[in-house]
Amino acid sequence: MTRSLTLTTAPLDEAVLLAQRTMSTGMGAAVYFAGVVRGTEGDNAISAINYEAFEQMVRHQFDLIFDQLEKRWTLESVRVVHRLGVVKVGEPSLWVEIVSPHRGEAFAACQFLIDEMKRSVPIWKRPLK
């Protein structure tokens, strides 16, 4: 399974990311997830979220998650892009691509990756008014 993690302060260009997709002929499923900054945090309106990361640990914890994906499912590739710094409302902060032979493992792996990320990957949000 090939794995790719990008941490960036630049806006995510989903069209460019999609155009970079590679799939071998045995693959039949590509599942995507985009996490987008909502305009509210609790009951309060916000304009953006500032994402802070302990980058060295983020990379290590994602590697551990990728290891688990590899053990649990047959996947050809996983790509994760996470924005850091200020991300405005309506912009994606997280982008995930999972490529696999069939849809079942791709959906399951994507769900698992995001759940595990929210449990163990040291990234924090600070809402901005």
Place this chain on the structure above:
Amino acid sequence: MTVRVQFWSYFKDLAGCAETTATLADGATIADLLKDVYARFPQLAAAEKSTLIAVGVDYQPHTYKLNDGDEVSLFPPVQGG
């Protein structure tokens, strides 16, 4: 022994700094370190139950035995995505 302690997210605000050092007896555990840290930064003690602890880039329990030069990170629950 001496360990470096880093604070992340709003723990930096609570502590009033991003990092500190702690001098501990040989064989000290993370629990011993936390006693030292909470004595010096009592604002952090209120968040003790939800505090996550890493040594280097791996999570560790309170029973983990520290070594001289370890880099310990204390932070609140993570919120990526």
